[in-house]
Amino acid sequence: MTLSAPDLNAHVYSIPLRSQLRDLTAREGVLLEGPAGWGEFCAFVEYDDLECIAWLEAAVEQCTTPWPAPVRDRIPVNCIIPTVGPDEARRIAAETTCRTAKLKVATHPDSLAEDIARVEAVRDGLGPGGAIRIDANCLWDVDTAVRNIKQLDVAAGGLEYVEQPCVTLEKLAAVRRRVDVRIAADESIRRAEDPLKVAVAGAADLAIIKPAPLGGIRRSLEVAEAAKLPCVVTSTIGTSIDVATSVALAAALPELDFACGLDTLSLLTGDVIADTTTFRPVDGFITVPSTKPQPTPELLQEFAPADQARIEWWLSRLHRVTAELNRRHDR
Incomplete structure (x- = not known):
C-alpha cells in the first residue's frame, strides 16, 4: 500500500510510565486511523528511519486489514x-x-x-x-x-x-x-x-x-x-x-x-x-476481543504532548519513514 503522510489521520501521544524503564520515563508514538481501525507507530526514539519501516508496516497493517482468525479465546x-x-x-x-x-x-x-x-x-x-x-x-x-x-x-x-x-x-x-x-x-x-x-x-x-x-x-x-x-x-x-x-x-x-x-x-x-x-x-x-479497540477523543486530547516540538518531531519522523516505506514498495 502506498501512503501519503499528509493523508494519514495521525494523533501523537505521550503517556508517562509509572516508573522509569531503562532510559524511558514516558511512552510516545503516533496513532493512525484507517479503514479497518487504528494502528500504532511507536518505534523507540533511538531507532533510525530504516529500522522504523517495519514498525510503520505493522501500524499500516493494523489499520487497513482485519485480524487473522483466532484459535483460542x-x-x-x-x-x-x-x-x-x-x-x-x-x-x-x-x-x-x-x-x-x-x-x-x-x-x-x-x-x-x-x-x-x-x-x-x-x-x-x-x-x-x-x-x-x-x-x-x-x-x-x-x-x-x-x-x-x-x-x-x-x-x-x-x-x-x-x-x-x-x-x-x-x-x-x-x-x-x-x-x-x-x-x-x-x-x-x-x-x-x-x-x-x-x-x-x-x-x-x-x-x-x-x-x-x-x-x-x-x-x-x-x-x-x-x-x-x-x-x-x-x-x-x-x-x-x-x-x-x-x-x-x-x-x-x-x-x-x-x-x-x-x-x-x-x-x-x-x-x-x-x-x-x-x-x-x-x-x-x-x-481476546472480538473487535479492535477505538481510542476515545478525550483521551487522545489528554495524552497529546504538551510540547508542540514533540508533536512536530513525531510527525516529521512519520513523514520520513512513510517516504522510506513508499520507496521500498516502488522498487
Missing part, C-alpha cells in the same frame, strides 16, 4: 516486576493473578546483588508454583551470563527462561551450552534477516515474537513458523492499540505453550481507550 500472560526494591517486588508478585512473573535484570553493571534480592522476593510473593523469567537485554558477555544465570536460577528456585542474555547468536549458543536454564531469543529474532538461523545455531529454546518491530501480525506468523521454536508473544509497551495487535497474534498462533508478555499497560499511567480493563489480565489471562 484467551491468552495466559506474565505480570511485570519493575526495577523496584524487594518489598515492592514481593507485594506485586503476591497480589498478581498471573502465575508467571518477568523481571528486567542487568540494569547497571553492579546490579547482580539487587537482581538476586528482587528475584528472591518475587519467588516469596509468587509462591513455589509460579514461573519466573528474566530479561538481560543483551547486556552480559558469555562468562558473566553463565555466572549470573546460575546464581539467579538458585535465587528463583528455578528460572523458566532467560531472555537475550548476550548480543550475538554465537554467544547465545555458548551460554545455552553451559547452563541448564532455557534461553529465549528476542533481538536475535526481530533483527535477524533469517529467523531460522536462531534455531539452526542452537542459540535458543524459545522465540520472543513482537509484531510491531517484525512488520505486523502476518509477518510475525511467518517468523514464528520459520524459527521452529516455541513462541512467547510480547507487546512493545504501547497503548491498547499496540497490545491488541499482540493479543491478536497470540490468539492466531497454532501453538502457545508459554505465558505472553502482554500486561504492559500496567507500566503506563494512562491509556487512550476508555475501558482500562480490556487488556488487563483477569485470573492470569487476557480475553
Whole structure:
C-alpha cells in the first residue's frame, strides 16, 4: 500500500510510565486511523528511519486489514516486576493473578546483588508454583551470563527462561551450552534477516515474537513458523492499540505453550481507550476481543504532548519513514 503522510489521520501521544524503564520515563508514538481501525507507530526514539519501516508496516497493517482468525479465546500472560526494591517486588508478585512473573535484570553493571534480592522476593510473593523469567537485554558477555544465570536460577528456585542474555547468536549458543536454564531469543529474532538461523545455531529454546518491530501480525506468523521454536508473544509497551495487535497474534498462533508478555499497560499511567480493563489480565489471562479497540477523543486530547516540538518531531519522523516505506514498495 502506498501512503501519503499528509493523508494519514495521525494523533501523537505521550503517556508517562509509572516508573522509569531503562532510559524511558514516558511512552510516545503516533496513532493512525484507517479503514479497518487504528494502528500504532511507536518505534523507540533511538531507532533510525530504516529500522522504523517495519514498525510503520505493522501500524499500516493494523489499520487497513482485519485480524487473522483466532484459535483460542484467551491468552495466559506474565505480570511485570519493575526495577523496584524487594518489598515492592514481593507485594506485586503476591497480589498478581498471573502465575508467571518477568523481571528486567542487568540494569547497571553492579546490579547482580539487587537482581538476586528482587528475584528472591518475587519467588516469596509468587509462591513455589509460579514461573519466573528474566530479561538481560543483551547486556552480559558469555562468562558473566553463565555466572549470573546460575546464581539467579538458585535465587528463583528455578528460572523458566532467560531472555537475550548476550548480543550475538554465537554467544547465545555458548551460554545455552553451559547452563541448564532455557534461553529465549528476542533481538536475535526481530533483527535477524533469517529467523531460522536462531534455531539452526542452537542459540535458543524459545522465540520472543513482537509484531510491531517484525512488520505486523502476518509477518510475525511467518517468523514464528520459520524459527521452529516455541513462541512467547510480547507487546512493545504501547497503548491498547499496540497490545491488541499482540493479543491478536497470540490468539492466531497454532501453538502457545508459554505465558505472553502482554500486561504492559500496567507500566503506563494512562491509556487512550476508555475501558482500562480490556487488556488487563483477569485470573492470569487476557480475553481476546472480538473487535479492535477505538481510542476515545478525550483521551487522545489528554495524552497529546504538551510540547508542540514533540508533536512536530513525531510527525516529521512519520513523514520520513512513510517516504522510506513508499520507496521500498516502488522498487
